[in-house]
Amino acid sequence: MASVKERLAEFSREAHELYLNQSVPYLEDPPDPLQFYRDWIGPNKPCIIRNAISHWPALSKWTPEYLRKKVGSKVISVAVTPNGYADAVDGDRFVMPEERKMSLSAVLDIIEGKVQQRGVFYVQKQSSNLLEELPELANDLEPQIPWMSTALGKSPDAVNFWLGEATAITSMHKDHYENIYCVISGEKNFILLPPTDRPFIPYGVYQPAVYRQRDDGEFEAVDQTNSEKVPWIPLDPLDPDLDRYPQYGRARPIHFIVKAGEMLYLPSLWFHHVQQSHGCIAVNFWYDMEYDIKYNYFQLLEMLCGFPGST
Template structure:
């Protein structure tokens, strides 16, 4: 399920979040290096990259993303193919983390893509992308896991952590994560493309075995 996307001035977004509008859930979370590409006025306030991470990986980040949103904006469990340094500037982020080795305990399904669209009366409707292929997604909510439907999740060992203003979380590539935030939380993250090495091959093997009939 994809959100409705809107182009707005930054001041308009701030007005909505500071007023705690409930007509919709607003979240600046466009993951295309939006800090550098769309908000250049803010770049003088942050480093262009994390020098020790760039040195360790031998490359610069592929994307530097800016995040600003409401407490109602919750990110469902997923994984990314990036080494992620997540820096909280204001507020707090709460992460539920699971390592790639917990893949056998994490359910996946194939779902028809859809998008939210606001009607003229202000209500939102769900619009199926009928021509699009189904996509894999995790149906489990780690805050309220349905263990009758997904009993294998009992064997998972999630880690919970809070990242507060001035703190940084290193989130390795392929780690599953679910994210909550305080109202008006501001963060910047640095995405470094992962190395598709033997660790990735091992994960691909594990993921393939989990998709075999009767494996879950």
């Protein structure tokens, strides 16, 4: 009888052969809600949608000058790291960014090179930071994606604003959300892996820590001693260490770019890694996934792969 490991590899191979695409397809217009559910949400497959946000004023309005005038004095949450990696494994630690309160104008000064600061700055608070911290910008876009809300029968849980330097990187992870990711200016570089490639993606359990900038300007990682250990992916898909994680050589990552005015549907439970052009602005809508048999199956897959903490 074949081993569990061999069966899991066959499971991934069949998914690629049966229904997964080798690249992310494009839709040229906003889709019909029912058709979108049937073709993309139900099968859990990503796509890029063009001409879906072209009517948003944000696409033409959100220049640095406009943002300074409209919300420049607003104090927002900014992630600061020494190397651009927020929420990522560094050695034997899972290190989170220092969260700094700054005016949006001060962030723009750094991004535009008017002010030199040590560290990498990224507006990436999530938890609906667009509506909570920058509500003055809400009228420049829609409060939800109408056809997505209709398809799912719900409104988004969060609307998030993203702005950062090119060196700010989102490490490989997955979310329990149906994600609509809209690029307003610049471009985002994505690496995606389907949930069925989970057998090839390494996980570890790490002591959580938070970056802190000392008085001398250097950063240190301060352990969160009262926090539970965090399961996370130690592998960097930009430079995978196949000697240490040889199974990743069997994964089939998809690399692609989402440009200004385009929208990515990133399905729940897909693994993703994100880079961006310098000063890129994006907004994403998180719709809570259905905790149905798809989630049930994925939990089983996690256990069979020996997910950290499982018995």
